[in-house]
Amino acid sequence: MQGHTMKSAVTLCAAAAFAAVMATASAAPAASPPSTAQRPVLVDCTWQPQEHPTDFMLACGDGNSRLSSLHWSVWGPESAVATGINTVNDCKPYCAAGRFHDYPVVVRLDNPRPWKGHSPLRQYTVMNLIYTHDSPEGSGRTVSYPLWS
Structure with a gap:
């Protein structure tokens, strides 16, 4: 039973961390790549x-x-x-x-x-x-x- 509780805790923590990352990523504007037309090579x-x-x-x-x-x-x-x-x-x-x-x-x-x-x-x-x-x-x-x- 203790193994099941540990799995649940780890899963819950992973889900919370994933949700936090996704919320931050969706709140931040997407970085636009530098325009190659403006930056010669x-x-x-x-x-x-x-x-x-x-x-x-x-x-x-x-x-x-x-x-x-x-x-x-x-x-x-x-x-x-x-x-x-x-x-x-x-x-x-x-x-x-x-x-x-x-x-x-x-x-x-x-x-x-x-x-x-x-x-x-x-x-x-x-x-x-x-x-x-x-x-x-x-x-x-x-x-x-x-x-x-």
């Missing part, structure tokens, strides 16, 4: 949409340039801004024997456009890198890249 090398990536490969073919340790301060409908590190292979005497060097950088994404074949998503189409200290040999202080679409 960054398309990576494998054609996956990314938001706030911490790493991003710039040289998809050979991996000789990548962004890492990205910290996004802005991810808006018109632009996105992050600070991070651009790791670049110096390819001396050739890329397979080259050394990787880290360069602090500010990353700015701009010019969002509809992502072809992925409506309603929009993607950033331009990436600007602003080197805050040294820059890779042959690069200026600011480098602009068109992004693939």
Whole structure:
């Protein structure tokens, strides 16, 4: 008999907890997902949409340039801004024997456009890198890249 009373108590507590959760959930307004039409994405090398990536490969073919340790301060409908590190292979005497060097950088994404074949998503189409200290040999202080679409 005591086992039956214990089962009833547990069942009653579970039902009360479920009712409390359901009442709270039904009273709270449903959270609306962020509008992808307002928040563009960054398309990576494998054609996956990314938001706030911490790493991003710039040289998809050979991996000789990548962004890492990205910290996004802005991810808006018109632009996105992050600070991070651009790791670049110096390819001396050739890329397979080259050394990787880290360069602090500010990353700015701009010019969002509809992502072809992925409506309603929009993607950033331009990436600007602003080197805050040294820059890779042959690069200026600011480098602009068109992004693939």
